[in-house]
Amino acid sequence: MTDYFYLLLGVVSLFQVLLAQTQIDVPRNTVYAAEGGNVTLSVRNLTAMYMMSWTSPKSEQIITFIDGKVLTKPQTNYSGRITLIPDNGSLIITSVLKSDGGNYTISMEPVTPGGPINQMIIRLIVFELNVTVIPAKIVEGNTANISCIVRENTALEKIWKKDGIILASNSHIRIIEASVIITSASRDDMGNYSCTVQNQDGQGISQAAVNVYYGPDSPVILKSQTKDCVSGDVLSSTAVYMSCTSASNPPSSIYWLLNQKYFTSNHSISISSASSNNTGTYTCVANNSVTNQNSTTAANLNVVDYCLSGGAVAGIVIGCVAFLLLLILLITLLVKWRRRRKQGSSSKSALSQYPRATLQEPRSNSREQPSVSPNSATVPWYTTSSGGGRTLTIPETPETATDEWNQSLYKAFTDKDGKFSTAV
Incomplete structure (x- = not known):
């Protein structure tokens, strides 16, 4: 009985310990x-x-x-x-x-x-968590594969980010399980790609920098101290500076050709005093050692002793055109004047075949009448005065000049206002 009591006491004590x-x-x-x-x-x-x-x-x-x-x-x-x-x-x-x-x-x-x-x-x-990039050197236009490698067989959620922004699949980027596949990589794809793996206990992040090699793009040539000259762009004895740049990764090497012959390997050309010997075609050649690509751009340099700007040339052209128009106008007026003079000479020569006569205006009380029939078309109208002289009678109005001869007389002995002229 005593043994059972102590056993029961031990069980109770253990239960109390477990509760505590x-x-x-x-x-x-x-x-x-x-x-x-x-x-x-x-x-x-x-x-x-x-x-x-x-x-x-x-x-x-x-x-x-x-x-x-x-x-x-x-x-x-x-x-x-x-x-x-x-x-x-x-x-x-x-x-x-x-x-x-x-x-x-x-x-x-x-x-x-x-x-x-x-x-x-x-x-x-x-x-271990690693992000690998294949190939190591990505050339623009090629495919790139970025993988998230987990060195343990465990269920983990993977999240891809580029420069801190979550990536999603599209026509250019495909996310397949633990990989990001970039088709036709471009310079815009450069950046930091991170792979985040996480579960209910925590998360891990691994990242890798993706570098895309490209270029060289078409070089850009800049020239200083140039003038707006029609015949050239640089005045003699002035300083000239030319520089060449090209977008490229890695930076491209630059060298120059002058008239298709090697000139210098610097990025820029500096001429302290330009002369005609510096005139020619300067070609900038950019080379990328990774892409093994070249790109060229050419620029002409024409050194002149004087400069005519586009405005000056335009002024000269306008002046020449104005002078030509004035010359044409003068010639036209001269031709018209000569034609009128020639017509006047023809009329006077027609009268010169008849004897000269004195022109007398008819008097209102004169009883003498013309002795020549007005119907004559070949003989001018004459009247005989009391002294025995002959007087040429001119029609007073165009209407009274009934034939071609009288019309000619009227025109020859009247001015533009229809008044008689005493000049014979």
């Missing part, structure tokens, strides 16, 4: 973390703790929570990288190292004085 012991709940006994990433060793506990502490795989106590205070052991590999959450006792490790892998022990003591301490072990597995 802190219950530690660990979601996962094995946790995966990427090297260089962050990880949380999660613990769930609903009992108020007086003391909590974590021990590393090397059996050193690295961090402790006691009586409301967190104490971190100094001068360890975890300095500045670990954080203990007082609410539940979870441990956060940042910038995980390969050497951080192993078994971590969490110890908890309840607030009840003299209560038992409970412990739990969590295993941390650290895996």
Whole structure:
């Protein structure tokens, strides 16, 4: 009977100890973390703790929570990288190292004085995470393959980013599982590509810089001290500077040709005092040693002793055209004047075959009548005066000039206003 009593007493005591012991709940006994990433060793506990502490795989106590205070052991590999959450006792490790892998022990003591301490072990597995780029030298227009390599067989979500912006598949970029495939890579595809792997315990990030080699593009030639001259662009004895640039990765090498002959290998040409010997065609040649491509641009340099600008030439042309128009006008007026003069001479020569006569205006009281019939078409009208002289009678109006002869007489002896002229 006594033995049964002591046995029962021991069972009751053990039950009391178990009730007093802190219950530690660990979601996962094995946790995966990427090297260089962050990880949380999660613990769930609903009992108020007086003391909590974590021990590393090397059996050193690295961090402790006691009586409301967190104490971190100094001068360890975890300095500045670990954080203990007082609410539940979870441990956060940042910038995980390969050497951080192993078994971590969490110890908890309840607030009840003299209560038992409970412990739990969590295993941390650290895996390598690398981003590789193939080929190592990507030439513009070729295909590139960027891969996220995980050195551990574990279920992880992978997220790709370029310069911090999440990537998505499109006609130019395809994301297939752990790879990014860039078709016909361009210079715009250069940047930092990162692969983020994550699970419920943490995440890891690895990145690689992608460099795309391109060019050289068509060189650009810049000339200084040039003039707006029609016959040339540089005045004699002036300084001339020419430079050549070309977009290229890596930067292209530059050399110059003058009239298709090697001139210099500098990026620029400086002429202190230009002369006619410097006139010619300057060709800039850009070469990319990685793409093995060349590109050229040519520029003419014409050194002249004087400069006629486009405005001056335009003024000369306008002046010449105005002079030509004036000359044509003068010639036209001269021709018209000569024609009128010639017509006047013809009329006077027609009258010169008849005897000259004196022109007398008819008097109103004269009783003398013309002795020539007005119907005559070949003889002018004459009248005989009392003194025996002959007088030529001119028709007074065009209407009275009834034949061709009288019309000619009228035109010859009248001015433009129809008045008689005394000139015979």
